[in-house]
Amino acid sequence: MATKPADILKRIKDEEIEWVDVRFTDSKGAWHHLTMCSSVIGEDELTTGLMFDGSSIEGWKEINESDMILQPDLEACYVDPFSATPMLILFCDIVEPADGSLYARDPRSTAKRAEAFVKASGLGDTIYVGPEPEFFMFDDVTFDTTYSSSFFKLDDVELPTNSGTKYDAGNMGHRPRAKGGYFPVGPVDVTTDIRAEMVSTMMEMGLPMDKHHHEVAGSQHELGLTFGKLVETCDRIQIYKYVVKMVAQAYGKTATFMPKPIKDDNGSGMHTHMSIWNKGKNTFAGNGYAGLSDTCLYFIGGVIKHAKSINAFTNPTTNSYKRLVPGFEAPVLLAYSARNRSASCRIPYGAGEKGKRVEFRFPDPLANPYLATSALLMAGIDGIQNKIHPGEAMDKNLYDLPPAELSLVPTVCGSLREALNSLIADHDYLLQGGVFTKDQIDAYIELKWPEVARWEMAPSPVEFDMYYSG
Numbered sequence: 160m161a162t163k164p165a166d167i168l169k170r171i172k173d174e175e176i177e178w179v180d181v182r183f184t185d186s187k188g189a190w191h192h193l194t195m196c197s198s199v200i201g202e203d204e205l206t207t208g209l210m211f212d213g214s215s216i217e218g219w220k221e222i223n224e225s226d227m228i229l230q231p232d233l234e235a236c237y238v239d240p241f242s243a244t245p246m247l248i249l250f251c252d253i254v255e256p257a258d259g260s261l262y263a264r265d266p267r268s269t270a271k272r273a274e275a276f277v278k279a280s281g282l283g284d285t286i287y288v289g290p291e292p293e294f295f296m297f298d299d300v301t302f303d304t305t306y307s308s309s310f311f312k313l314d315d316v317e318l319p320t321n322s323g324t325k326y327d328a329g330n331m332g333h334r335p336r337a338k339g340g341y342f343p344v345g346p347v348d349v350t351t352d353i354r355a356e357m358v359s360t361m362m363e364m365g366l367p368m369d370k371h372h373h374e375v376a377g378s379q380h381e382l383g384l385t386f387g388k389l390v391e392t393c394d395r396i397q398i399y400k401y402v403v404k405m406v407a408q409a410y411g412k413t414a415t416f417m418p419k420p421i422k423d424d425n426g427s428g429m430h431t432h433m434s435i436w437n438k439g440k441n442t443f444a445g446n447g448y449a450g451l452s453d454t455c456l457y458f459i460g461g462v463i464k465h466a467k468s469i470n471a472f473t474n475p476t477t478n479s480y481k482r483l484v485p486g487f488e489a490p491v492l493l494a495y496s497a498r499n500r501s502a503s504c505r506i507p508y509g510a511g512e513k514g515k516r517v518e519f520r521f522p523d524p525l526a527n528p529y530l531a532t533s534a535l536l537m538a539g540i541d542g543i544q545n546k547i548h549p550g551e552a553m554d555k556n557l558y559d560l561p562p563a564e565l566s567l568v569p570t571v572c573g574s575l576r577e578a579l580n581s582l583i584a585d586h587d588y589l590l591q592g593g594v595f596t597k598d599q600i601d602a603y604i605e606l607k608w609p610e611v612a613r614w615e616m617a618p619s620p621v622e623f624d625m626y627y628s629g
Contacts (some may be wrong), residue, residue, distance in 0.1 A: 162233040164205040170236075171197050171247065178246040180239060181209060181229050182397075183253060184266050186218045186603055187475070188527030190397050193229065194246070205231055208254060218606035219264055227262065228254040235394050237364045240406050250394050263596040264603075266529035270390045273533040276592035282435055282543060283442055284456075288532050289386030289432035289516070290396055292524040294403055295378050295420055296350060298413045309620060313420060315378040315412075317349060335377045336422050342536075348373045350380065357406045358382050366395050376424035380407070381605045384572070386432060389536070393528040400524070416524035419481035426482030429524040431473075432460075432507065433535060434442045434516040444512035448552050449497035451506065451515060459504050459517055460549040462535060463475020463493045463569070464522070465588055466503070467581035470572040472534040473522035475607065477614040480521060484593075485558055490520035491568040494553040501557040503571060521571050530603075533594060541588040579604050 170176065174393040179200045182192040193211060195204075207228070214225035251337060253265035261268035302311035314321070330623045333346040335629050342453035345351060361382070362368050370383035384399055386392065419426035434443045435454070445452025462469065474483065483491050485596035495504035495517070504516045511569035523533055541547070557568065572578040583605060 164202040164233065165232055167205055167231075167236065167247075167249075167401075168200070168202070168326050171200065174238070174247075175245055176238075176244065176247045177244045179319065180242075180246050180248045181231060181251050182248055183229060183251045184397060184529060185216050186264060186266060186527065186529065186530075186606055188266070188525065188530075189400070191216070192248075197247070203234065208251070210256070211251070218602050219262075226256055228256050230254045232500050235391070236260060237398065240360050240363060241401075247443035250397075265316050266598045267390065267393070269595060270393055270529040270533050271597070272592065272594040273536050275558065276540070276594050277536070278433060279592060280540060280544070282540060283437035285436040286389045286536055287386050287432075287434050287436060287516070288389050288392040290384060290392060290528070291428070291430040291432075292384070292399060292416065293379060293381045293429070294374070294414050294416050294524065295427065296353070296407050296414045297378055297381060298412060300413055300415075304617065305477050305577075309617065313517065317378045319377055335373070337377070338375055339405060340377050340379060340444050341375045342372060342533045353406065353410050353412070354380055354382060357403055358400050360406060361399065364398060366398060374425070374427075376392065376421060376426075379427065389532055390529075393532060396528040418476065418479050418523040418525060420478075422481075428482065428490075428520060429522045429523055429526060430518050430520045431522050431532065431533075431535065432516045432518045433539070435539075441515055443517065443627075444515040449506040450512075451517075453546075454543055456549060457519060457542045457546050458539035459495050459542065459545035461538045461545070461588070462504065462517075462519060463495070463538065463549050464542065464547050465538035465585060466493050466569075467572050467578065468585040469531075469534045469538055470521070470578035471575075471582040471604070471607070472570070473519075473526050474578065475527065475531075475575070477610055478524050479523050479525065480572065480574050483521065483571055491570050492553075492557045492565075493571060494557060495549055496552050498552050498554050499557060502553060534589060535587050537591065537594055542590070574611075575607065576615070579607055579611065 176197045179195045179197050181191050182190055184190055196326050208230040211227060211229055212225045213220035213227035229251040231249040231251050237248045239246040239248050249628060253262035255262055277283050297313050297315040299314040317334050323331055337348055357370045358371050366382055369384040369385050372381060374381050384395060404414045434441055443452055443455035447456060483489050485491060490503035494502045496502040497506040503521045505520055507518050509515055519535060586600050
C-alpha cells in the first residue's frame, strides 16, 4: 500500500519527530540535506515539495534558472539514528517547477526512469540489484597539496607498517599483513564490534543486512547489504555510506570509500549483482552456460561492449584506476565466468533459478549508485535488444594467460580521461527511453574534466622519487 502524506504526518506526531531532513544526491554522488522543523511540514509540503536553489549544486542549474523543487518520496522514509533529537529522513527527487517533470540531471530521477524503461521495453517488471561496497577505516589521516608541497599519511593500528611502533600501552603485535586481512578472527581483527554496530544501525533503519567481515587489506572492511529493487537499493547505498562514516567517527576512527588509498594492498570495489524479473520469474535463469538464459548472456554482452563508457559512471575518479590494475584481484579483463574472480563479469553460484544473476566486479564505491546502476542496466538492455553475445566463457585464471592470448581479451579503461572520452564516443544506448539525456551526459563530462586536469598537472612525491636526480 502506497504511503500517503497523512501517514507521514501521523508518524511525525506519534514518534514526536522534531525535524524532517529532506535529502538528495548530486551528480557526483554526494548526499545533501535541508533540515525543516516538523511543525511546518504539512500535506502541501509533502505533496508539492519544497523550493531550493539548484544553482548552488555543482553541475546543475545556472543562477538565472536556479529555482527547483525537492519532491519527497514518501516511500523512502527513515529515522536518523545519529540526530540528538528525533529526525525523519525523506529521500527527494528533483522536479522542474515549470512543468513538474523530473529534472534530467538528478541522478535519482535517472534511476527511476531506468526502472520505468525496463517495464516499457517489455523485458520485465523488476530489476534487482545487490551491491557490495567495501571501505577502509583509519585512526588518523593527514594530507595537503600546496604551491610547493604535496603529501598524505595514513595510520591505523591494523596497518602492517605498525608492527614496530611503540604504543603507550604496548604493541600487541596482532595485525594483518599485506593482503592478509581476509576473515581473521580477533585479536587480529580488532574492528568486529565497530562493524557490528554499523550493521545493527542499518538494520534498525530498515536495511536488509546479512553479515559483516574484514576484507583482504589491513583496515579494509565490508558489510553485507542484500539485494533489492534498483532505486531502493541505491537509496540504501547512500544510507550505508552515511552510517559507516558516522559510526566510525563515533569510535574515533575515519572511514573512506576511496577505491585505492594504499599502494601495496587491495583496493575497495563495489561488486554489483543484477537480474531482471518478470511476473515473478527470473529472466536470467535458463539452460545455457552456468544455468543462464540467452537474455542474461546478451545482457552481459551489452555490458562488455559498452564497459569503457560505463566506466565513467562506475569508476568515476582518477583514484579508481589505481585499483583497476592486475595483481590485486582487480577485475580489469572484460570476460565472464562462473568460477573465475579475475573476470570482470562473474556468475555467482546460486541454488535454483532464483539465484541466477550476474556480478559486475569493476564498479567501485565512489560511484554515484543511481548513475552507475542505471548505466549498467541500459548497456545490458542494449545487449538484449541487439542480441550481443559475449562469446565463450573464460574459466581459466586470466592473470596466468600467456601474453599473446591475454592481448585478445578486452579490458576496462586505464584512466578517467579514457573513460570520459569513451562516454563521449559511446552513449547512444543511454539515451533510450529518455533515461539519460544528452544534456545530462555533457554536463557530467564537463563536471569531471577538471578532476582529470588537476590530477594530470600536479607533480607527485612518486615523480620526485623517480626523476629528481635524473
